[in-house]
Amino acid sequence: MKKIAIVGAGLVGSLQAILMAKKGYQVDVFERRPDLRKADEIGGRSINLALSDRGWKALELAGIADEIKKMSLPMYGRKMHDVEGNLSDLPYGLNGEAIYSVSRGGLNQKLMNLADDYPNITYRFNRKCLDLDLKSNTIAFQNTEENKKEEYTYDQIFGTDGAFSAVRSRLQKTPMFNYSQEYLSHGYKELVIPPNEDGTHRIANDALHIWPRGEFMMIALPNMDGSFTCTLFFPMKGELSFDTIKTEEQVMDFFQKTFPDAIPHMPTLVEDYFENPTSTLVTVRCSPWNYEDKVLILGDASHAIVPFYGQGMNSGFEDCTVFHNMYNEMEGDWDKLFETFSTSRKPDADAIADLALYNYIEMRDLSGDPDFLLRKKIEKKFAKLHPDKWMPLYSEVTFSHIPYSQALKGGEVKNKIMEQVMQMDNIHENWDTPEVMDKMLELL
Amino acid sequence: MKKIAIVGAGLVGSLQAILMAKKGYQVDVFERRPDLRKADEIGGRSINLALSDRGWKALELAGIADEIKKMSLPMYGRKMHDVEGNLSDLPYGLNGEAIYSVSRGGLNQKLMNLADDYPNITYRFNRKCLDLDLKSNTIAFQNTEENKKEEYTYDQIFGTDGAFSAVRSRLQKTPMFNYSQEYLSHGYKELVIPPNEDGTHRIANDALHIWPRGEFMMIALPNMDGSFTCTLFFPMKGELSFDTIKTEEQVMDFFQKTFPDAIPHMPTLVEDYFENPTSTLVTVRCSPWNYEDKVLILGDASHAIVPFYGQGMNSGFEDCTVFHNMYNEMEGDWDKLFETFSTSRKPDADAIADLALYNYIEMRDLSGDPDFLLRKKIEKKFAKLHPDKWMPLYSEVTFSHIPYSQALKGGEVKNKIMEQVMQMDNIHENWDTPEVMDKMLELL
Numbered sequence: 097m098k099k100i101a102i103v104g105a106g107l108v109g110s111l112q113a114i115l116m117a118k119k120g121y122q123v124d125v126f127e128r129r130p131d132l133r134k135a136d137e138i139g140g141r142s143i144n145l146a147l148s149d150r151g152w153k154a155l156e157l158a159g160i161a162d163e164i165k166k167m168s169l170p171m172y173g174r175k176m177h178d179v180e181g182n183l184s185d186l187p188y189g190l191n192g193e194a195i196y197s198v199s200r201g202g203l204n205q206k207l208m209n210l211a212d213d214y215p216n217i218t219y220r221f222n223r224k225c226l227d228l229d230l231k232s233n234t235i236a237f238q239n240t241e242e243n244k245k246e247e248y249t250y251d252q253i254f255g256t257d258g259a260f261s262a263v264r265s266r267l268q269k270t271p272m273f274n275y276s277q278e279y280l281s282h283g284y285k286e287l288v289i290p291p292n293e294d295g296t297h298r299i300a301n302d303a304l305h306i307w308p309r310g311e312f313m314m315i316a317l318p319n320m321d322g323s324f325t326c327t328l329f330f331p332m333k334g335e336l337s338f339d340t341i342k343t344e345e346q347v348m349d350f351f352q353k354t355f356p357d358a359i360p361h362m363p364t365l366v367e368d369y370f371e372n373p374t375s376t377l378v379t380v381r382c383s384p385w386n387y388e389d390k391v392l393i394l395g396d397a398s399h400a401i402v403p404f405y406g407q408g409m410n411s412g413f414e415d416c417t418v419f420h421n422m423y424n425e426m427e428g429d430w431d432k433l434f435e436t437f438s439t440s441r442k443p444d445a446d447a448i449a450d451l452a453l454y455n456y457i458e459m460r461d462l463s464g465d466p467d468f469l470l471r472k473k474i475e476k477k478f479a480k481l482h483p484d485k486w487m488p489l490y491s492e493v494t495f496s497h498i499p500y501s502q503a504l505k506g507g508e509v510k511n512k513i514m515e516q517v518m519q520m521d522n523i524h525e526n527w528d529t530p531e532v533m534d535k536m537l538e539l540l
Numbered sequence: 541m542k543k544i545a546i547v548g549a550g551l552v553g554s555l556q557a558i559l560m561a562k563k564g565y566q567v568d569v570f571e572r573r574p575d576l577r578k579a580d581e582i583g584g585r586s587i588n589l590a591l592s593d594r595g596w597k598a599l600e601l602a603g604i605a606d607e608i609k610k611m612s613l614p615m616y617g618r619k620m621h622d623v624e625g626n627l628s629d630l631p632y633g634l635n636g637e638a639i640y641s642v643s644r645g646g647l648n649q650k651l652m653n654l655a656d657d658y659p660n661i662t663y664r665f666n667r668k669c670l671d672l673d674l675k676s677n678t679i680a681f682q683n684t685e686e687n688k689k690e691e692y693t694y695d696q697i698f699g700t701d702g703a704f705s706a707v708r709s710r711l712q713k714t715p716m717f718n719y720s721q722e723y724l725s726h727g728y729k730e731l732v733i734p735p736n737e738d739g740t741h742r743i744a745n746d747a748l749h750i751w752p753r754g755e756f757m758m759i760a761l762p763n764m765d766g767s768f769t770c771t772l773f774f775p776m777k778g779e780l781s782f783d784t785i786k787t788e789e790q791v792m793d794f795f796q797k798t799f800p801d802a803i804p805h806m807p808t809l810v811e812d813y814f815e816n817p818t819s820t821l822v823t824v825r826c827s828p829w830n831y832e833d834k835v836l837i838l839g840d841a842s843h844a845i846v847p848f849y850g851q852g853m854n855s856g857f858e859d860c861t862v863f864h865n866m867y868n869e870m871e872g873d874w875d876k877l878f879e880t881f882s883t884s885r886k887p888d889a890d891a892i893a894d895l896a897l898y899n900y901i902e903m904r905d906l907s908g909d910p911d912f913l914l915r916k917k918i919e920k921k922f923a924k925l926h927p928d929k930w931m932p933l934y935s936e937v938t939f940s941h942i943p944y945s946q947a948l949k950g951g952e953v954k955n956k957i958m959e960q961v962m963q964m965d966n967i968h969e970n971w972d973t974p975e976v977m978d979k980m981l982e983l984l
Contacts, residue, residue, distance in 0.1 A: 260713075268721070269704075271723075271820050272723045272776070272820055273721070273723070274720075274721065274722050274723055275719070275720065275721050276718075276719065276720035276721075276722075277712070277717070277718065277719050277720075278718050278720075279715075279716045279717070279718055332716070376715050376716055
């Protein structure tokens with residue numbers, strides 16, 4: 097029986113471990129950090145993620161979807177906060193679909209616990225990947241607990257060690273390896289809206305809150321404990337930026353002017369602002385994702401994206417689903433499997449990377465724009481009338497399993513049609529007339 | 541007096557060492573390889589490069605231009621070889637300008653010898669850069685001769701260690717560092733046309749020879765010893781590629797069909813083909829090029845490009861000229877100097893990277909095309925009539941000091957005009973009429 101290594105015990109690594117163990121392989125999972133289940137607290141901050149259909153499908157494959165659903169909160173739409181504190185709603189789906197706010201740490205723990213039930217999975221924590229010998233497929237680790245170097249040899253190695261992947265760094269040195277890392281000029285900082293005293297949520301807990309402000313934005317996702325994790329996405333440098341907002345007074349002043357309705361809910365704003373780090377936002381693209389039939393990188397290691405489409409984890413989980421299906425089709429031919437996976441999945445990773453970058457502009461800019469909201473309304477009406485002809489791009493990405501690259505292409509077509517529709521005479525008055533629907537049918 | 545390190549004793553590193561030593565700094569130059577002046581031969585192969593105006597200007601600054609000119613051969617144009625062995629000429633300049641074929645090893649030796657004349661320059665060979673501590677600006681090297689680790693601390697560090705720069709690798713791990721490496725699907729192999737028995741050149745030695753063949757090409761540059769260095773640029777994989785041409789018979793067959801007029805001049809073709817490595821072609825882009833006022837990367841380390849515009853070395857040398865001028869403007873303010881250099885020079889590096897990629901298509905594809913040749917003729921005529929209004933893109937890049945980014949922009953404008961001119965009625969018959977010149981004046 098082949099021996100398989102998984103480098104990185106995060107979400108994608110732990111899920112892939114379970115899927116490979118189910119197939120009967122001997123799986124060793126290596127993780128740079130200590131076992132997060134034994135840590136006193138899961139980091140200092142509570143990071144949450146939005147699970148959607150692609151993620152759920154992979155969790156179902158691992159048999160853990162029901163359990164995770166219990167620890168997640170459905171968000172049925174965006175709740176937009178304008179500067180006066182007025183709220184407006186924009187549902188995510190046409191038919192009441194939701195995306196689910198879930199704790200990254202909690203989800204990771206569940207996956208690890210499930211993996212522990214497999215006698216053929218061994219976790220090895222405190223192992224920092226130092227180097228890979230691609231000839232012999234041997235990985236060198238620093239055992240940071242015992243302060244010694246260890247080497248292990250495997251038939252196949254999966255690199256699931258994130259955006260700053262050590263496994264990928266090794267591949268980057270092989271000939272013909274294309275690679276790019278591109279940072280946004282904006283970064284982010286996590287803040288918090290704590291629960292009410294009775295443990296309930298201070299604002300609606302069935303939506304993703306957005307404070308769109310053109311050049312930047314804040315969002316908030318609900319947690320199970322009644323709190324919200326807020327994230328301020330903001331320029332790193334420039335006139336109004338993390339660089340310039342640096343005294344307590346400046347923070348309060350900026351929030352008073354920009355997010356006045358949020359302030360009463362953020363009693364620890366100033367402390368959080370100064371205690372929490374400012375993090376960067378990177379897009380990583382590379383190819384190929386494999387080295388012969390020996391190494392394959394998955395998830396953020398091969399395609400790290402910005403978080404604005406809520407598809408980072410979901411696309412990583414979908415890697416596992418796609419790999420699993422391909423494995424069943426071509427069992428035994430690892431060379432073909434790795435190469436085919438890398439070649440065929442890469443365009444989808446590129447597509448969701450582009451969509452995620454674009455969606456930042458949409459979220460911070462357009463969700464406050466009446467034209468944008470009208471457009472969504474018209475699209476929704478048409479899609480309800482002709483569900484076989486039109487699924488909005490957001491729904492295809494979030495609530496379907498259509499390949500991302502296909503969704504992107506279809507989105508460009510729909511975009512052109514909607515641009516023409518929005519140029520119809522008096523569209524703001526006439527949008528609800530049959531002429532508009534007919535025009536769309538004609539344009540399709 | 542500040543202490544300065546230069547990591548990489550190649551062409552740009554040695555030139556920058558001289559320029560910094562001229563300013564009175566204490567300069568240490570580190571090189572991974574042994575002193576190439578003590579090696580028995582300069583590698584196995586004779587690599588040559590094409591020096592043009594931007595390169596010459598930097599060599600003049602270092603006071604070494606005259607000496608280098610003596611060891612270089614002017615090439616006044618491209619000499620194209622078609623499959624039947626017919627030759628046609630395409631001059632490089634409007635006024636008899638030339639680019640100069642020079643030996644990379646020879647040029648590097650001269651620069652090192654010149655550097656040795658400065659008591660404030662110390663070369664340290666056999667030092668492999670292991671790591672940089674950016675806080676203290678300390679570089680760790682492996683002394684590969686004595687097999688020990690060494691550390692040195694500097695005020696400023698210049699990384700001139702090429703396309704696979706170790707200094708850049710360290711910067712790549714800092715936040716907000718954008719980076720990409722992109723390989724062409726084509727690679728190259730060097731071959732040779734040896735001298736005649738009397739030491740003379742077998743084919744014209746005042747031109748760059750091109751065998752354009754659409755999907756690929758071979759070129760040849762003359763050397764001082766009567767030989768030519770030929771380079772076959774060819775797909776790495778695919779039906780007709782390095783992957784498929786792999787027996788002696790296939791090599792001979794391919795060359796007989798494709799480059800028949802070259803075969804009589806290539807008696808060692810088969811040996812060379814199998815002995816010489818197949819190399820890859822990479823474009824590297826990154827930003828920023830500096831880390832505070834501590835580290836700056838130059839030349840291929842910050843902008844490696846493909847060789848098809850003959851501007852790799854020239855753009856690296858121009859980095860030194862531009863840096864030198866900026867230094868004189870803002871002496872003392874290293875922080876501003878490094879940041880300004882990085883910000884202002886980067887668009888020019890991007891421009892020449894794009895131009896070099898595009899020129900591969902032009903060289904292998906268009907130089908055999910009558911439309912392309914006619915277009916060049918019309919451009920030349922107009923430029924001669926209106927030298928103040930029109931300089932062909934190739935001339936701006938090769939024979940001027942106009943920033944590359946400006947040349948690229950101007951090239952796009954000229955391109956559009958020429959497209960319209962080429963669509964004039966019967967242009968192949970009427971190109972030499974005043975109407976064509978008038979039309980161009982009008983379009984400008």
